[in-house]
Amino acid sequence: MAVHQARKRFGQNFLTDDSVIESIVRAIDPARTDRVIEIGPGLSALTVPLQARLDHLAVIEIDRDLAARLRKRFPADRLTVHEADVLTVDFAEFGSELRIVGNLPYNISSPLLFHLVSFAEQVRDQHFMLQKEVIARMVARPGESDYGRLSVMLQARYDMRHLFDVPPEAFDPPPKVTSAVVRMVPLSAERPQAKSERAFSQLVARAFSQRRKMLRRVLADWQIDWAEVGIAETARAEALSVADFIRLADYLVDQGVLA
Numbered sequence: 001m002a003v004h005q006a007r008k009r010f011g012q013n014f015l016t017d018d019s020v021i022e023s024i025v026r027a028i029d030p031a032r033t034d035r036v037i038e039i040g041p042g043l044s045a046l047t048v049p050l051q052a053r054l055d056h057l058a059v060i061e062i063d064r065d066l067a068a069r070l071r072k073r074f075p076a077d078r079l080t081v082h083e084a085d086v087l088t089v090d091f092a093e094f095g096s097e098l099r100i101v102g103n104l105p106y107n108i109s110s111p112l113l114f115h116l117v118s119f120a121e122q123v124r125d126q127h128f129m130l131q132k133e134v135i136a137r138m139v140a141r142p143g144e145s146d147y148g149r150l151s152v153m154l155q156a157r158y159d160m161r162h163l164f165d166v167p168p169e170a171f172d173p174p175p176k177v178t179s180a181v182v183r184m185v186p187l188s189a190e191r192p193q194a195k196s197e198r199a200f201s202q203l204v205a206r207a208f209s210q211r212r213k214m215l216r217r218v219l220a221d222w223q224i225d226w227a228e229v230g231i232a233e234t235a236r237a238e239a240l241s242v243a244d245f246i247r248l249a250d251y252l253v254d255q256g257v258l259a
Contacts, residue, residue: 015045015103015129017170024181025049027163028101028127037094039086039102039112042066044073046101051079058094060086087111091119098122103129106175110134110150120157126184127163135162135180142241149208153201156191156242158184192246199258200249207237207245215240222257224248 015021024046030036032055041047041059043066051057051074058080061067067083082089087108091098100123104112109130116126130138133146139160140146154160163181168174194200203219210218216226216233226233229251231244240248252258 013103013106013171013173013175014043015166015170016172017166020166020170021045021049023164024101024127024129025053027181027183028099030054030099034099035095035097036099036101037091039100040105041070042103044070046103047074047079050101054078056080058082060084060089062086087115091116092122094122096122097124099124100126101128106131106134106177113138113150113154117153117157120186123186125186126158127181128184129166129179129181131175132165132178132180135182138182142239144238147238148211149204152204152208152240152242152245154184156187156194156200156246158186160184192243194246194249195253196249196259199253200246202258203249203252204237204245207240211237222252223255224251 028036028050030050030053032053034054036050036054036057038047038050038057038059041061042063047057047059047070056078059070060082061070062083062085064083067081070079070081091100098119100116109128116123134150136146137148137150138154139162140148140151161183163183166179166181168176168178170179207215207218214234214236215231216224218237229248231240231248249258
């Protein structure tokens, strides 16, 4: 089979380090009947050990050449190849208790993470390889320099753990950054939730649009009674917890400012 050249437009960096592959599969620890979906299987570094431990594996691959390779390599009753742009995939069609895994293309990591939020009720857990600095933003706490919109939006929906780092030399071609693996487990239906997800999202995006400014200035035209909300009017977005943002979003909904 011809050598596949990594394509920049798809953000392809193929994992080649056996010890890293083993560590990822061990972290996932799939049972035979688990409903696992792998995003971006590439040259099958994770696909092979996952498929060996599963009755069936579904993969999503945008590169038609790689999709064709996968179809030739694995029997159709053991591996289903969905040739598609993952950002357009309706994960609800796969059912419930999904376990989603993958070495994600760094150029679409944030859009993909936001895309998956809407399917969190169907998901059991997610294990992803991402740029280390992206995972640092995902798990950052209030007051930390990496804390921002991505932190708040994902922490409102998932419990997340940075598992381990992966050096550039574990890939071919090696990326210019260090990678890491994260575990994401959707929070239960009993989690604190905003009255309006749309209002919550709008508030968080605007609050961090000028993160160095005090919120009373960034949100000045929304006429907020900061004492009533219980947030200092001198606070900046990076100081607010997820619970603070939920409370502020609910206030704005009750005031008719946001819907």
